[in-house]
Amino acid sequence: MTDLPGNGSPYEPDEVGPQQGVGDPDPFLRLWTPHRMAYITGENKPTSADAGSGCPFCRIPSLPDAEALIVQRAGAAYAVLNLYPYNPGHLMVVPYRHVADYTELTPDEVADVARLTQEAMQAVRTVSAAHGFNIGMNQGEIAGAGIAAHLHQHVVPRWGGDTNFMPVVGQTKVLPQLLADTRSLLAKSWPAES
Template sequence: MTDLPGGDSSGSAYEPEEVVRQDGIGAPDPFMRLWTPHRMAYIAGENKPTTTEAGSGCPFCRIPLLSDVDGLIVQRGDAAYAVLNLYPYNPGHLMVVPYRHIADYTELTPEEVVEVATLTQQAMQAIRIVSAAHGFNIGMNQGDIAGAGIAAHLHQHVVPRWEGDANFMPVIGQTKVLPQLLTDTRALLAKSWPTT
């Protein structure tokens, strides 16, 4: 066995028997915990609309009414906008959202299709400038059954990826570590957004 960082100076190896057992607050195990209570807002559905109707109950209808900073909007187009995901999978995870409250990709007008595609390309370019992403997951979850968190208002995810980003935290700890505040990420991406 190897010594754990921060152990005593005697150099004693970590042994499972040395683990301090929990008392009534969970299954005993040797894992340390990184608590992320801010995620409970997402898990509890705090910002999830209660209806499928357009309007202030839909976050994607409400966000464009806010300032760019308050709404975490990175770029506004004529038919769609790019906004940081409030519950990101990776740093820089954003969404391209049409202003029009529609649920299905087939409902987009030809102009909206072009702008969603253009904003997606620009998002990739800006993220590469800011954080040198090695790749991207890009996609839409269509309908509740497909995993759409807000199925009533179409949105396309742009998730930057880096080699080795699936580290032990999400796999073992079921936690994502984000090294930057969303407002700082928004400012960097907005500053680096391509003009064409």
């Protein structure tokens, strides 16, 4: 890497770098992810279990697809990109109805969640050749659900070596593409309904 300090970088350790003199210069490259601050602080997280505009999964379907990051809609559920993805292309499949528990889904909701999950896998494989997937639901706050009141299934693409030192040591995920661009690619590659 020729752009690191000491290797031909425009910011040699004794020069004022991008932070304009704040702190002591060092050889580390920083990857800023300010969009994650909303997740860390709980911004937009519902304060109650009620349906309506306070629930992002109830609000999202009323927005235009590109703005909401919705990739595909079905009769009883929709697929949307995760705002705080674990990996590039991380989607969630969400029933329109505000329901917390998988056992409370109707047969139509179960069918749409399952079909959209399959189609999400196909679209991600087409766009980015995922090697595998983590697919699942966290049922209840105690099980790790960030928004426990509105069921959502995660579809997380995986590649060999995608868990490296960055998330383990640096607690940072490197996402190579803007969410709007990812949404556009996945929407164009979404399989035709069978």
